[in-house]
Amino acid sequence: MAAVDAKTSGLTTLLQLERDARHAESAVELGFLICNETRRLLTYRQAVLWEMDDAGVLRIVAGAGSSDVEANAPYVVFVQRLLRSQEVAGLREVRTLTVSEASPEVAGQWAEFLAPHGLLVPLISPKGVMLGGLLLAADQPWEDGHLVLLERLADAYAHAWSALVGDRRRRNLRAWLTRKRKLIALVALVILLFPLRQSVVVPASVSPRHPVVVAAPVAGVVKEVHVLPNVAVKAGEALFSFDGTEVDSRADVARKALDVAQADLLKNTQMAYGCDECRARLSVLNAYVEQKEAELRHALSLQERLIVRAEVDGTAIFQDKNRLLGKPVSVGERIMLLAQPGDSWLELHLPVEDAITLEHGASVRFFLNIDPLAAYDARLVQTSYEAERTAQDILAYTLMADFAEGEQPRLGLKGTARLYGERVPLAYYVLRRPLSWLRQHLGW
Numbered sequence: 001m002a003a004v005d006a007k008t009s010g011l012t013t014l015l016q017l018e019r020d021a022r023h024a025e026s027a028v029e030l031g032f033l034i035c036n037e038t039r040r041l042l043t044y045r046q047a048v049l050w051e052m053d054d055a056g057v058l059r060i061v062a063g064a065g066s067s068d069v070e071a072n073a074p075y076v077v078f079v080q081r082l083l084r085s086q087e088v089a090g091l092r093e094v095r096t097l098t099v100s101e102a103s104p105e106v107a108g109q110w111a112e113f114l115a116p117h118g119l120l121v122p123l124i125s126p127k128g129v130m131l132g133g134l135l136l137a138a139d140q141p142w143e144d145g146h147l148v149l150l151e152r153l154a155d156a157y158a159h160a161w162s163a164l165v166g167d168r169r170r171r172n173l174r175a176w177l178t179r180k181r182k183l184i185a186l187v188a189l190v191i192l193l194f195p196l197r198q199s200v201v202v203p204a205s206v207s208p209r210h211p212v213v214v215a216a217p218v219a220g221v222v223k224e225v226h227v228l229p230n231v232a233v234k235a236g237e238a239l240f241s242f243d244g245t246e247v248d249s250r251a252d253v254a255r256k257a258l259d260v261a262q263a264d265l266l267k268n269t270q271m272a273y274g275c276d277e278c279r280a281r282l283s284v285l286n287a288y289v290e291q292k293e294a295e296l297r298h299a300l301s302l303q304e305r306l307i308v309r310a311e312v313d314g315t316a317i318f319q320d321k322n323r324l325l326g327k328p329v330s331v332g333e334r335i336m337l338l339a340q341p342g343d344s345w346l347e348l349h350l351p352v353e354d355a356i357t358l359e360h361g362a363s364v365r366f367f368l369n370i371d372p373l374a375a376y377d378a379r380l381v382q383t384s385y386e387a388e389r390t391a392q393d394i395l396a397y398t399l400m401a402d403f404a405e406g407e408q409p410r411l412g413l414k415g416t417a418r419l420y421g422e423r424v425p426l427a428y429y430v431l432r433r434p435l436s437w438l439r440q441h442l443g444w
Helices: 002-022 027-040 074-085 104-113 144-165 179-192 245-270 276-304 426-442
Strands: 046-052 058-063 095-097 117-124 130-138 195-208 212-215 220-225 238-242 307-309 314-317 334-339 344-351 363-368 375-383 395-403 414-425
Touching: 002 027, 002 144, 027 046, 027 058, 027 130, 027 144, 046 074, 058 074, 074 104, 074 130, 117 144, 130 144, 179 426, 195 426, 238 334, 245 276, 344 363, 344 375, 344 414, 363 395, 414 426
Parallel strands: none
Antiparallel strands: 046 058, 046 130, 095 117, 117 130, 195 344, 195 414, 212 334, 220 238, 238 307, 314 334, 344 395, 363 375, 363 414, 375 395
16 A cells, blocks of 8 residues: 555656646756756756757756856866766667766766766657756666656656757758858858957046146145136145144144243243252253244144145146035045146046057047047057056056147046057957957856
8 A cells, every 4th residue: 555655646746847847937947946856756866957059069057956057166077077978969768877887087086076876867859859968866776667757757857948948059050051151151251351450449538647736735624625626726826725723723732832831941940040950950941842842833834734725837627626625634635636738648448358459659539528520639658557446446457648749638528539459350350359258257
């Protein structure tokens, strides 16, 4: 009676798995079900699902206990090597696999990665196309009853997989090899080898070439900004000023401390004729008075530096007046720049993924946002050593270019610039970015 119940339970589980497979909404969901839910019917330690494309290339797509497969993981590399050694492309029926049937290279690593008893289950679509297969590994030998169940279950899995992925990967591969398509391929090859000048479009702006940095002479809070952005200023004109509350308090304290020290010195000087102790303290009091005088001079100098003035004539360059008001700054922190209107060059930010080979003196074409039809010629003169994060959080190289003689846009104008590199085949020009993406994400 117990045996009958066990068979009934196994048949029920088989039917449930077939139903779940046909109700799977995506290939990813089906792969997870195949590798993990099959354990409800059979006992195994490991399961790996692979797929086979038109060219016979094998790829691991799912594994037991994981939804993502790392292509370069040692375990995945070992399984791929094992499957290739077994020539699973021609597999048409379920068969067992043991260490003795593996190649010496694979057999040496078997115990490290796989349970001793393997099972290869091909997944063949109703049209007879091999979609892939399932590798199971268990600690106990497989029984004949297991093979029968898996043959039935594999048929349901393959039917569901074929319904999800269809035959879109297998569209007349042989028809591509006809003479007409060979001719088209030859013409396309000639076109792809046509040399084309490599170029890239990047954001750019007109920046000062030799700016004068206006830094904070004291630590404090910016109280007032006396100029507007991008406005010409004269040497000696007030640019901004700090809140002087703290500095004024320090000056008052230093002044009063000096008065006390001078009074104490005067008192001991008058008493020095008849008091040896007073006479002995005179040198100490003199030094103390000098110290307080130095503190007062320092406080007064800080008061003078509360108002920062322009050292030279130029254009004040900073973002926004309101951003500076109330801003706490430290000594030496840059507040703004002073630049000469005619002393400018083009600053470009070349993203790392768009980087091309550029020589010194490479041609640059600059287009203003405010006047897209106007173009300015420039030549590349400087390139940063390494890429840095821009204000837009993009990793990019900073490049500088000199404008051609007689072409000098106004400071602060922004736009786009086209950088011209060396000549390359059209195929490389078109595929450069996809190849770069593949190299970065797949490690090629």
